[in-house]
Amino acid sequence: MPAIPDLFARLRAEKRKALMPFVTAGDPDLEFTSAVLREVVGRGASLCELGVPYSDPIADGPVIQESYTRALKNKIKLAGILEMLGKTTPQLAAPVVTMVSYAIIFRHGVERYCDDAAGAGVAGLIVPDLPVEESPALAKIAAARGLSLIQLVTPLTPRERALRICETSTGFVYYVSVAGITGERTELPPDLLESVGWLREQTPLPICIGFGISKPEHVRLLAPVADGLIVGSAIVRRVAQAADRPRAEVLKDVGDYVQTLLAALAE
Amino acid sequence: MNISDKPATAGAAVPDAAGRFGAFGGRYVPETLVYALDELTREYEKSRADAGFQAELSELLRDFVGRPSALYHAKRLSERVGGAQIWFKREDLNHTGAHKINNTLGQALLTLRMGKKRVIAETGAGQHGVATATACAHFGLPCVVYMGEEDIRRQKPNVFAMKLLGAEVRPVTSGSRTLRDAINEAMRDWMSSVGDTHYILGSVVGPHPFPRIVRDYQSVIGRETIDQCQQRMGRLPNAAVACVGGGSNAAGMFYPFVEHPEVELVGVEAGGRSDQPGDHASPLTYGQPGVLHGSFSYVMQDDDGQTCDVHSMSAGLDYPGVGPEHSYWKDSGRVRYTSCRDGEAMAAFDACASNEGIMPALETAHAVAKAMEIAKGRPKDQVIVVCLSGRGDKDAMEIARLKGVDFG
Numbered sequence: 001m002p003a004i005p006d007l008f009a010r011l012r013a014e015k016r017k018a019l020m021p022f023v024t025a026g027d028p029d030l031e032f033t034s035a036v037l038r039e040v041v042g043r044g045a046s047l048c049e050l051g052v053p054y055s056d057p058i059a060d061g062p063v064i065q066e067s068y069t070r071a072l073k074n075k076i077k078l079a080g081i082l083e084m085l086g087k088t089t090p091q092l093a094a095p096v097v098t099m100v101s102y103a104i105i106f107r108h109g110v111e112r113y114c115d116d117a118a119g120a121g122v123a124g125l126i127v128p129d130l131p132v133e134e135s136p137a138l139a140k141i142a143a144a145r146g147l148s149l150i151q152l153v154t155p156l157t158p159r160e161r162a163l164r165i166c167e168t169s170t171g172f173v174y175y176v177s178v179a180g181i182t183g184e185r186t187e188l189p190p191d192l193l194e195s196v197g198w199l200r201e202q203t204p205l206p207i208c209i210g211f212g213i214s215k216p217e218h219v220r221l222l223a224p225v226a227d228g229l230i231v232g233s234a235i236v237r238r239v240a241q242a243a244d245r246p247r248a249e250v251l252k253d254v255g256d257y258v259q260t261l262l263a264a265l266a267e
Numbered sequence: 268m269n270i271s272d273k274p275a276t277a278g279a280a281v282p283d284a285a286g287r288f289g290a291f292g293g294r295y296v297p298e299t300l301v302y303a304l305d306e307l308t309r310e311y312e313k314s315r316a317d318a319g320f321q322a323e324l325s326e327l328l329r330d331f332v333g334r335p336s337a338l339y340h341a342k343r344l345s346e347r348v349g350g351a352q353i354w355f356k357r358e359d360l361n362h363t364g365a366h367k368i369n370n371t372l373g374q375a376l377l378t379l380r381m382g383k384k385r386v387i388a389e390t391g392a393g394q395h396g397v398a399t400a401t402a403c404a405h406f407g408l409p410c411v412v413y414m415g416e417e418d419i420r421r422q423k424p425n426v427f428a429m430k431l432l433g434a435e436v437r438p439v440t441s442g443s444r445t446l447r448d449a450i451n452e453a454m455r456d457w458m459s460s461v462g463d464t465h466y467i468l469g470s471v472v473g474p475h476p477f478p479r480i481v482r483d484y485q486s487v488i489g490r491e492t493i494d495q496c497q498q499r500m501g502r503l504p505n506a507a508v509a510c511v512g513g514g515s516n517a518a519g520m521f522y523p524f525v526e527h528p529e530v531e532l533v534g535v536e537a538g539g540r541s542d543q544p545g546d547h548a549s550p551l552t553y554g555q556p557g558v559l560h561g562s563f564s565y566v567m568q569d570d571d572g573q574t575c576d577v578h579s580m581s582a583g584l585d586y587p588g589v590g591p592e593h594s595y596w597k598d599s600g601r602v603r604y605t606s607c608r609d610g611e612a613m614a615a616f617d618a619c620a621s622n623e624g625i626m627p628a629l630e631t632a633h634a635v636a637k638a639m640e641i642a643k644g645r646p647k648d649q650v651i652v653v654c655l656s657g658r659g660d661k662d663a664m665e666i667a668r669l670k671g672v673d674f675g
Contacts, residue, residue: 107572180459
């Protein structure tokens, strides 16, 4: 069984939920990215999402966008990211998915991207700018290499369309909590639980919720309806401090933060 | 998507239902925007069949914009060149001084039709920002315009005009601080506001249905040119020339001519300082197919798929992508794309100003330069129509800077 379905089967059997930290590759360098991945998995993260920096991200808020800009200024290249992953994934007790723009996948070559990602131990892909209509070719190529292609559903997705997305998504469904860009938010939409609850009845796929999640109370609120929770900007913001602070301190800060969310998830 | 399947001919019957112009176009956007794009597609289709909507738009184009715009024989410029006749399709005479108003009025009417309460837009040279602010003022819609800081520096008069018209101009400080970053920022705003906001995109770029909508609203340029040429000359021109940044004035000029193969179509990109990467803004000349701003088209990219920085002295052409229909026309061979350097465009600006009493926009000067070059080698009975997409008043301060003129 591919890594992600296998993970969620185990988590469900153990009645546990996944915490999925998002880390930007190469911010401020790939060595530190590898250390952050090892740190968060060491603290108990079940799955990691690695953002591949892109020059023109339109789904991302300022925190993640700025991390991409820093990484690109530091000449981070896809080849270097995959090389780092090839060395890091064997040390991780959790699968890694790449969050990568289709602009990058297409330029690299769809088959070559999937080959190289699978070769680096990547378990799945999230392609935020590839809606379901444009995804069949990539889905087929990814599936042949055991890679999950995780698709997104948003609060604005009509229900009929959400069902179609669930039919083509593999690994899990990424439920975007808010109609907007990535970033920490004080409050989540009041009808979120109901919307995810409806989707849960329609599909056997695990559902992970992302965008706007940053606090233990968010985790407590959403854990009952989700199989996993994705936390991005709050981690990227902490990692960004590595430019000015001792790296060991920043790693500990990120690890402690992840641990508070894991504690809330376990309640 | 297989770009080796090049179309044998570029017909007018594109895009298809998925927004494809051959291999190009489509939708590469976050799922959050799909709902709004579907809604826009539906309402646009309904509006095409709605006689009341079309009549209102026609009336606005006539009485508010001043259409039809003139077709003008640039006799002294033609004599100076000493070849074929150069004619100008005078979009610079439109209200707000450029072709952009044709599209913004159409999309503002769509905004009202969809019941949306707020408009956002992006702008490079400021002409689309001014045209959007104007359309919003006309209809009483609140308007936010995203503009790169570098473009704000280059286009102060237009920034001031937008503010006078009641729009809020939001400076964009990310990336190259030009049009590309302004589009990113406008899309981000739209991601969070699609429920009550319409994004009036200014060129034939972006996800389906924008390339089609903007082309259709701008096609009035080419349709009028055909009618006027028939009336004035009793025939179609030999060639039509237009500048191409995102490509909206060119798409508007070319589209009605696509099914007239006897008319040569020439698109002129910004050749900038040199043919080195980063020195120009010519994706059709030097770029590769890729994804940018929600559509598949020719893009200036590095080997990793990252969008390259580009350069043009014209803020309106300083863009690393191009509309997908232009990519389709390029690969089919229906339109010939070429580029023109900053210096050549500046020389054409001077020639046009001193010989015709018309200051073209710096974007437009690229098309004038190429038309002069083409006309030079052709007989006097040939007719070359240039889309004079906008007037150059907005560029006066930037031209002064480039020429080293100090007002003290």
